[in-house]
Amino acid sequence: MTGVDAVTGAAPAAARAAAGPGGPAPVLDVQGLSVRFLLGRGGRRGIVAAVTDVGFALRPGRVLVLVGESGCGKSVLASALLGLLPANAQVRGRALLTVPGLPERDLLAAPERELATQVRGRVIGLVPQSAASHLTPVRTAGAQLAEAVRTLRSGAAVNALVTGLAERVSLPIDALQRFPHELSGGMAQRVTVALALAGDPAVVLADEPTIGLDRPLVDRTVDLLARLASDEGRAVLLITHDLRAARRVATDVAVMYASRLVEVGPADAVFSDPRHPYTAGLLGALPSGGFRPVPGHPPELTALPAGCGFRPRCPVFGDGGCSNDPALVRCGDRFVACRRPPC
Amino acid sequence: MADITVTQTVPSPAAPGPGWRSAARRRAGTPRGRGAPVRSRVRLLGSGGVLVVLVASALLVPWLAGLDDRAVDYAAVRRPPGPAHPFGTDEAGRDLLVRSLAGLRISLLVAAVCAVVSTVLGTVLGAVSGLAGGWTDRLLMRLVDAVNAVPHLLLGIVIVALYRGSVLAVIASIALTHWTSVARIVRGEVLSLRDRPFIDAAISGGAGRRRVLRRHLLPAVVPQAALCAVLILPHAVWHETALSFLGLGLPPHLASIGNILGDGRDAVLVGSWWIVALPSALLVAVALAVAGLGGSWRDRMVPRRRSELAL
Amino acid sequence: MLSVRGMAVGYRRGEPVLDGVDLDVQPGRTVGLAGPSGCGKSTLARVLALLLAPWQGSVELDGQQVSGSRYAAPVPARTAVGLVFQQPRLAVDPRLPLHQIIAEPLHATGRSRQAPATVAELAERVGLTPELLGRLPHEVSDGQLQRACLARALVLGPRYLLCDEMTAMVDASTTAALVSVVREEADQRGLGVLAISHDEELLGIWADHVVSL
Numbered sequence: 001m002t003g004v005d006a007v008t009g010a011a012p013a014a015a016r017a018a019a020g021p022g023g024p025a026p027v028l029d030v031q032g033l034s035v036r037f038l039l040g041r042g043g044r045r046g047i048v049a050a051v052t053d054v055g056f057a058l059r060p061g062r063v064l065v066l067v068g069e070s071g072c073g074k075s076v077l078a079s080a081l082l083g084l085l086p087a088n089a090q091v092r093g094r095a096l097l098t099v100p101g102l103p104e105r106d107l108l109a110a111p112e113r114e115l116a117t118q119v120r121g122r123v124i125g126l127v128p129q130s131a132a133s134h135l136t137p138v139r140t141a142g143a144q145l146a147e148a149v150r151t152l153r154s155g156a157a158v159n160a161l162v163t164g165l166a167e168r169v170s171l172p173i174d175a176l177q178r179f180p181h182e183l184s185g186g187m188a189q190r191v192t193v194a195l196a197l198a199g200d201p202a203v204v205l206a207d208e209p210t211i212g213l214d215r216p217l218v219d220r221t222v223d224l225l226a227r228l229a230s231d232e233g234r235a236v237l238l239i240t241h242d243l244r245a246a247r248r249v250a251t252d253v254a255v256m257y258a259s260r261l262v263e264v265g266p267a268d269a270v271f272s273d274p275r276h277p278y279t280a281g282l283l284g285a286l287p288s289g290g291f292r293p294v295p296g297h298p299p300e301l302t303a304l305p306a307g308c309g310f311r312p313r314c315p316v317f318g319d320g321g322c323s324n325d326p327a328l329v330r331c332g333d334r335f336v337a338c339r340r341p342p343c
Numbered sequence: 344m345a346d347i348t349v350t351q352t353v354p355s356p357a358a359p360g361p362g363w364r365s366a367a368r369r370r371a372g373t374p375r376g377r378g379a380p381v382r383s384r385v386r387l388l389g390s391g392g393v394l395v396v397l398v399a400s401a402l403l404v405p406w407l408a409g410l411d412d413r414a415v416d417y418a419a420v421r422r423p424p425g426p427a428h429p430f431g432t433d434e435a436g437r438d439l440l441v442r443s444l445a446g447l448r449i450s451l452l453v454a455a456v457c458a459v460v461s462t463v464l465g466t467v468l469g470a471v472s473g474l475a476g477g478w479t480d481r482l483l484m485r486l487v488d489a490v491n492a493v494p495h496l497l498l499g500i501v502i503v504a505l506y507r508g509s510v511l512a513v514i515a516s517i518a519l520t521h522w523t524s525v526a527r528i529v530r531g532e533v534l535s536l537r538d539r540p541f542i543d544a545a546i547s548g549g550a551g552r553r554r555v556l557r558r559h560l561l562p563a564v565v566p567q568a569a570l571c572a573v574l575i576l577p578h579a580v581w582h583e584t585a586l587s588f589l590g591l592g593l594p595p596h597l598a599s600i601g602n603i604l605g606d607g608r609d610a611v612l613v614g615s616w617w618i619v620a621l622p623s624a625l626l627v628a629v630a631l632a633v634a635g636l637g638g639s640w641r642d643r644m645v646p647r648r649r650s651e652l653a654l
Numbered sequence: 655m656l657s658v659r660g661m662a663v664g665y666r667r668g669e670p671v672l673d674g675v676d677l678d679v680q681p682g683r684t685v686g687l688a689g690p691s692g693c694g695k696s697t698l699a700r701v702l703a704l705l706l707a708p709w710q711g712s713v714e715l716d717g718q719q720v721s722g723s724r725y726a727a728p729v730p731a732r733t734a735v736g737l738v739f740q741q742p743r744l745a746v747d748p749r750l751p752l753h754q755i756i757a758e759p760l761h762a763t764g765r766s767r768q769a770p771a772t773v774a775e776l777a778e779r780v781g782l783t784p785e786l787l788g789r790l791p792h793e794v795s796d797g798q799l800q801r802a803c804l805a806r807a808l809v810l811g812p813r814y815l816l817c818d819e820m821t822a823m824v825d826a827s828t829t830a831a832l833v834s835v836v837r838e839e840a841d842q843r844g845l846g847v848l849a850i851s852h853d854e855e856l857l858g859i860w861a862d863h864v865v866s867l
Contacts, residue, residue: 036363069825071795080366087367112368185691212740212822214691214852241825244855285826287859293831297783297798540745543705544803548759548810549733552725558758559747 025098026057027202027235028081028124032093033108035073035080039088039302046302050076052259053093058203063229063236065246065267067282068256069298074239075129077256078207081107082126083115099123099202121152125196127206127225131188135180141191142176145198152199165194169224186217193224204228206238210245218242222249243286247271255279258298258309260326265334275336277316308337316340383639390635397629401448404441413437421615431617433603434610443622446600447629453510453599454579457517461579462572464518465525470564472526473533474556480530487523495520496585503591513592517582525571532564573637577630584626600626655680656702656735656814656846661711663701670709671697677848677865679814684840684847686861688854693867695850696740699818702848703737716813733763736807740819742799746791752802753777753787759810776805780835797828804832808839814846815839821856833860 033054039045050073058064068074079085081095095107097119107119120126128134136144145162153161166176169190180188189209196204206225210218222238226249229236240246246253250267255278263276274280281294296313299305307324308314314322328335416436424431430439472483490498499516506512536542536559545555586592587601588608595602600622607618656679664670671694679685679702687695700706702713707723714720720731739745746755756776757769777787780801791799800820807815815836821829837860839845849861857864 034363035366069795069827070797083366083368085366085368087365089366090363091366092362092364108366109364115368215854216690243826282826285830287855291830291833291859293829293834294827297781297786540739540741541747543700543703544737544739544745544806545747545758545762546705546724547703547732547735547737548762548806549729550758550762551729554762562749563747 024060026059027098028058028237029096029098030057030081030093031055031096033077033080033095034092035076035085035089037086037089048301049259049304050301051080052304054256054261055093056254056261056264058235058237060202060233060235061229062251063226063238063249064252064254065238065240065250066254066256067240067243067246069241069282071301072256072298073259073301074241074256075207078126078205078237078239081205082120082124083107083110083112097123097203121148121196121199121201123199123201124203124205125199125201127189127193127196127204127209129208129211131185131192132180134192135188137180140177140179141171141183141188145176145191145194148195148198161198165197168197169194170220185213186220189213189217189221190224193221197228201234203235203237206236206240208240209238210240210242218245219248225249243282255282258304259301260309260337261328261335262310262326262337263334264328265336269333275331275334276310276338277314278310281313281315383642386635387639390632390639393628394632394636397447397625397632398451401444401451404444404448411441421610421613421618423615424617424621430621431615433607433618434615439603439618439621442598442603443600443625446598446603446622447625449593449597449599450580450583450601450626451629453513453583453593454517454576457514457521457579457583458572458575460514460518461521461575462525462568465522465571466529466561466564466568468522469526469529470533470556470560473530473537474552474560483526484530487526490520490523495582499582499586500589500591503586507591510593510597513583513586516586517579520582521575521578525568525575528567528571529564532567533560536560536563570637570641573633573640576633576637580626580630655714655716656848657714658698658702658708659711659714661698661701661708663697663706663708663710665697672701672867675711675867677702679816679846679848681813681846682840682844684837684849684861686857686864687848687850687867688852688857688864689867691852695867696818698867699737699816699848699850702814703735703816704732705737729763733759733810734813736810736812736815738800738803738807738815738817738820740822742796742803742823743791745803746799748791751788751790752782752794752799755791755802756787756805756809759806763810765810772809773805776809777802779838780805781831797824800824800828800832804835811843812845814848816848816850818850819852820849821851821853829856 033051034049035051037048037050039048054077056064066074066077076085080089080091085091091108093108096104097107098104102118102123105114107115110119135141142162145165146158149156149158149161149165162176163173166173171187171190171194175183175187175191180191183191192209204225209225210221213221222245225236225238228234229251238246238249247267252265253267253270254264255262255270255276257278263270263274263279270279271283274283278294284290284292285294294313295315299309299312305311308322308326311322311324323339325339326337328337329339414437416432419428419432419436421434422428422432428438428440430443433439433442468483472480498520502516502519503512542555542559545559550558583592583599584601584604587599588605590605592601593599603622604619607615610618657677659676661675662670662673664672675698677685677687677698687698689695697706701708704713704720704723704727712719712721715731715734720727722728750758753773757773760766760769760772773787774784777784782798782801782805786794786798800823804820817836821832824832833856836845836847840847849857851857854864
């Protein structure tokens, strides 16, 4: 990618002030985001720590991929940013949304009315997981797109915009006349991407958009998402457990494990030289990376240890011998939650 | 380059520290507002309380000394509600409250038996229909349509008229007209489960038809069926009351509230409103309480999904 | 050998999903089946597992032709072929804890006495801790549930295993773990495996040879 953003990270104010040469200001600045679920009344049956102290900045023109195994809390993060958490959830931290022409706001503190009328669809577009269950089955794809365009962009030429959107996602025009169950998986997924773009959002949040799709379709979908960042200057946050898709399009990557971020940095650096043992383990589990599973299980989110959650499975230091500190530290061009040389 | 903010502290996850705030939001499509949990608790406790009190008194009536629903007192004929007789007395001087409670016992017992019989019949037919498919399914569903097309009471009267005065006839007439809703619900559930991969997995694992039905399909269906039984109860009560009111239901020695209402029909015309109004109110209270409990149960029976946690 | 010859099958009359298909699964070897989604790979798996009756052609299991499908197929034939589905959440009974899900085929074929020992041994092999075994499906992740489904498919000691997009919904580490268990079974017990996947890279590493539909 062009330019090198200065790495900042001391304090929130400094981070935003020192955006660095050639680096645009972040559109979404997440600081210390934590989400927990209370099971049973008042948390009597347990507390699930789904997201713990996650912080990152999403900049226009970049694709930040959040990877992690299923159950690590990635999708909860997406729901938290859009205010779609269930009633038994509690949040902490801030998620500052800064779009030119609009006041800066904290997504976690914003009231529902503000999120519904100003943020969702208009500033942040969501590409959900399984297209089939997110499309209304009794209306054609074109009708749903038209409805989205009508709602999100007042006074616009609806038909022209709908065909424009369809072209942008490479959806054949006749597919617009079909009902969701008549569309193939790949086409349905393209419809959901078009829906996400209907309001011309500055941020596109894709939550596991490629689950269950063929490899060629996965590639096409993530390429499309990457084009939204590179050609249209949007900020893309892609949440997935598919490492190969991540490697294909990511400019920055954040690895999540047991509710925490363990490694965050530029994609090519992290993928070629992973510094956290978990990242290395994940890459080693790929067919091309050695096909070795990471032994053991992630800890239960109801019983997370206070220190490093990966320690019992860590092949590098075994049990004992490490600092057991899950805080992220700067290490060259990235942040890692593991203090061993060279970090 | 992604830049993040380094956390300054290492709190233990989900620590009960400051700064946690609820993420609950009232969104379109989530009908329950902030008062919903309170309202549903009130409904549950209210219905439960009413039902417990009424059923307990109804059941205890024969054993409480000094209370005889057949005690006739011609000196106290058609007394309005007062301190001695909370519900007043009927045309033979019997205390109406005691008589109503005794009648309630009979009404509830008969209705409970009917509800159970209807449910079992409906479950079996619905499960067979859903599992067999093809012509069996079509025939059974046409039978359901036929039964539904005839007004319940008319069909009930016809059945009862064939076996005048028999309790079995009353039960049969109610059961044979109320099984259809259960059958439809059970059939729907079986149809939705029948083609799921887990049934295929069971077949692949060597299970025969009966085992699949017994171990996988019926247990999934039983909670719905049981709920149907509870919700049929008020209908059965109504149906039996109507039959008895018309004199076609239970015999006089097993007087249910319907019989009381039937006997009191003429008394209303001379101004003794309490003979019909108060026993009916008792019946309505019980029916509402049962429906309320059934509703609470149905609301709690939302299937557990992992998406509860949105992980 | 598990094979099918000249098979034609479909779901609606007049619209065959597969036509004139031959396939062999040999003991001890893993054959990969590739192809885009919708081309009939899952349908082929269902026919081989005796869950769907073909319109033409029949399934031959170890030299004997098997007639009938689903309940009509003889139990020894059905249980000789194990099947793992793509979506673990739909492939399990949501009311049963994991250890009962795994033990269910044993109970169904009258081998309940072996259940505790066999389940414990298999659970350890697929990487499920005893604590996870007592949980309900909605309390475990997709990866853990798919491990339980694999254990269930292996619990009767089948001679053939059909993996229908077994790893499509799970992450890389679970994929590697599941495939290593299947490979071990194939090597040690001579299990014949049909690996269905749209992931050519995975099949390249896993299968001995790959067939395309």
